[in-house]
Amino acid sequence: MLGAASLPIPPTPSWPEVYSGIPARLADIAAQTKEKIFSQRTLPRAAERTQAEELPILPPEITRERFNEAVAELRKDIGEKNVELNDKPLIDGWYMEHPNTHDAFHIMEQDDTVSSATVYPGSTEEVQTVVRWANKYLIPIYPISMGRNLGYGGAAPRIRGAVVLDLGRRMDKVLKIDPDNCSCLVEPGVSYFALYEAVQATGYPLWIDTPDLGGGSVLGNAVDRGVGYTPYGDHFGCHCGMEVVLPTGEVVRTGMGALPGKNGEDNPCWQSFQYGYGPYSDGIFTQSNFGIVTKMGFWLMPATDHTSYMITFRDEDQYPEIMSTIRPLAINKVLGNVPQLRHVIQELAVTGKPKSYFYDGPGQIPREVIRKWAKEMPCGDCSWVFYGTVYGPDEFRRGQLEIIRREFGKIDGSRLMLPEELPEDHYLHSRVAVCSGVPVLRELDWLQWLPNGAHLFFAPIAPTSGEDVKRLFELCRKRHEEYGIDLFPTLCVASRESHVIVNLVYDRSSKESKAKAYNCLRAMIADAAAEGYGEYRTHILFSDQVAGTYNWNNNALMRMNEALKDALDPNGILAPGKNGIWPKRFRGKGWEILAGDQRTSSLPAIVKEPAAGEKL
Template sequence: MSTSASSAQGSIPDLQTRYSGVPARLSQEAVEAKTKLFSQKTVPDSFPRRRTALPPGVSKESFDQAVTELKGALGEGNVELNDKPLVDGWYMEHPNTHDAYHIADQEELICSAIVYPSSTAEVQTVVRWANNHNIPVYPVSMGRNIGYGGAAPRVPGSVVIDLGRRMNKILNIDADNASCIVEPGVSYFALYEEIQRRKLPLWIDCPDLGGGSVLGNAIDRGVGYTPYGDHFANHCGMELVLPTGELLRTGMGAMPGKDGADNPTWQSFQAAYGPYVDGIFSQSNYGIITKMGFWLMPETGHQSYMITFPREEDFEQIVEIIRPLAQKRILGNIPQLRHVIQELAVTGKPRSFWYSGKGQMPRDVIREKASKLPCGDVSWVFYGTQYGDPASIDAQLKIIKAEFGKIKGSKFLFPKDVPADHYLHSRVQVCSGVPALKELDWLNWQPNAAHLFFSPISPTKGKDASLIHSTIAKLHKKWGFDVFPTMCVAGREMHYIANIVYDRADADAKRRATGLMREMISAAAKEGYGEYRTHLLFADQVAESYSWNNGALRKFNESIKDTLDPNSILAPGRNGIWGKRYRGKGWEILAGDKRNLLTDGVSPSLSSKL
């Protein structure tokens, strides 16, 4: 083992000793992933701090007094000032002080302090403290919302509530009910490993990377790839702290069980009686969820595969074929459709290995390089998985092969048809509920790798899909970025996820990435396509784009915010929702905003008057 690999192995957190660590089965893969990423790292681990952050409108003297009070309530070691050098780290060693993939200045979206509660009661204590001192707080589950802002607070100087470090228990796994209850610090890795330790015939559903919070991903409406891939749709019951410090349970949990126990149907039925309120606590800043239930999938037989398509213009026909297969539930999961450039990226080799020119990598170069890979000279790659007994899977595959076979030159491949290190084998794991790390490899595309996701929703129709793809491709070319499209395609809609990979040490790359994001949001909205999720610095523009009836939805969200959070202390600005204390005072970054985030920052000059 090389010196760098040995050093990497020694520093990577282990799941047995740290809640946010990697399981032993992936320790070598983690070493290799970190070694690849750090081989292109040209910046120091950290820079000397130029500034410290304070909550808006709070003096240093007042803040110090408030922090002393909070330390008295939670314990000296459970409240930390953010006064140390900022370290970006990487996926398995991410910061909770700022955005590791900063698109603004590294010291812009920083917290003033980090708090580590150990229980729901301590979360209530922190929230009441925040109200008493008029200090904004920003809760994170684990801080691995990478590509969307990580653990960074939208309002600089907020106090981050890191729920993961001391609230990371799997509270219950009910094998008969195929359900569980977890705290915010439970990762997909941790939940999977515990199910395996107990030898239970259950699957989890995980996104492409397994280190994130099960709870956190669900409330941000993240997706996975088994039949249980809609994570929020497969949650059942939550306990949360409201912005005033009051405690709420939703669903059947609102009814006490016998002799004070939890209601026995809390993890069995989602809605209970009356309005179904769970949805307002997803992608919002209306409460801090401290416990959440999930349905688990009974294990079953499965078969993953990939289908390649030779021509760019095959795209519309591919989508048209997917739609009826998905609507009839013939496709077993939410499949992925990717452009062949990602076959180059997921090898973990940097862009410079394939091409050293500027601007977008030319299509003929992609074709020539892909021709030497297992996929061959193709344009699109479809990854799918079927579930059930062997006879059912064979019947499903027969239909699928016949339908996609209508596209001339398409080719069907099983995992046994490609080398052991091919990306398809990672899809086998993820699509059968085994959390992995392989998806980190494409980050090595650029030095000091960072990325932004642009994630619009399109109908599963060829013309719509083609329009959004051509719009995104055209704008990527304008701003000088390679296009990395991943389509997660369902029967009626598809998530188009465009991944902008940039060098976080390159100011011009950040400027161009920001310009590309702003223009894609506007161009998509003009055609009627909106994002389902976005980076925190673009949340205002995305929220503004949902403007039907003079922005009725946004006004409704603001009304709920003002009612539940009268002091505007909980995560102001998250998902474009601002309380009355901040609203209309220059914090919003809307369409047409000309500020340079690197030089102008995100705080308005009026912030001192808050």
């Protein structure tokens, strides 16, 4: 089998020729990024399937004869080319060419969370067809928008052998951009790159809000409650109206969309007012398996002037003081956007150079080595770097920056820098783009830290206070030292809370490296929960543990979620196990992976059958 270095690297697919491709303005950057990623790769481009099982891997409780019958029927219903079997070599690809067959950043074996097939519906009606088909054959389906949330499992189904319902390839339209209402309506396959280009093509003075990387689905990120960095950074908070296929195949519209418009048109207020009349149901379709969102409205931000800046802080132990300074500024909206506080190790990582360039010794890179290299960089000898942006007219921005400079200046050794004071290749310029709604590709550079770079996210929520953040940071530091993993913490700061995002980078060719990251994350989830902190998002294989930490009042929340699941999805066909919610059909049968579980695959553990007369 040929290794990664033995084959020429093909160009990255371009947008709009390929819905998930790279726009022309970033083609050169994509080529450079891809070359760097593949230069660090020792795994083969394509991995032959070595397991003894016949391919494709079957869904649970489905015979091959029944599966083949079901696939033949589905191909007849939605087209031969729109149903692909997962019976070929597994290709991890990279961010811009990610797989929809398995987890590209596999934390267990590569073929652990694999699908049996991928289905590509082209409309809401075809999604309904697939859902009804799944109910008929009792085949679990796992919907994805684009499958690029790679730190959380990507496109991999939680149940091995489920059928992936890939909404992105054929449902990729920007359905509407309204310049007066400052809103849009999109399908699942619209990436941030695509929406940005569509808005630019109109000439309307509007911004989108993008996360750190622009290749993901706008709809998918909001449904997973992701964040961006302009004043519109709460993506679900800035959505307005959904179209949803329920697990029975019925379609509903939420908010004002439930009220028919005149002459059969969409309701004119569908993207204007989120709530409509009656119970607000939109939230139950986020981070759940209660429905498949096929259309979603979003508010767009009117374009405005902006100024980004970077503040460095000298000492490692200053972060409680930094957070105490941030909190009143965030609550009073002085900071303007969703800023980031990053450890200076990330100044090294975002250069795209591997860890071995800075340090080739064993274990964690020493703190003194990080500081030595930082001294040679624009950030200088520091421990923390704060990236922020202010918005509005010149005078207003100057006033905000004056307050920010004054308050952070009270922290000994702090230093504020503007983009024009830094080299063109410095990371701050990437933040300037992201914080003004321009999607980029730069954030991938830290994957070069290790060969075959992959990552997991530990993502707890903490109040924006020095004491709380210190408690979380110290437990993360302790576990990273225990497992010998370099600590990459970032705090994304909203008004009253911080997303404490810790990035665990590992070498996915190494069982030892993967095991360390896996066990470290399991330990941090338990440690944080013991202190009262919970994750807002997690990888598919950690969802049972995280969901289990939200257990107030004898797991009242999960019992409610299970009641909803059983009512909406009586056959348990829609994404079983997603976010820790299992339907009755699979519940309590060994699929759940909880803290302390030592299994090495996602397959169900053996559940002891009750003896005669023994209660379940």
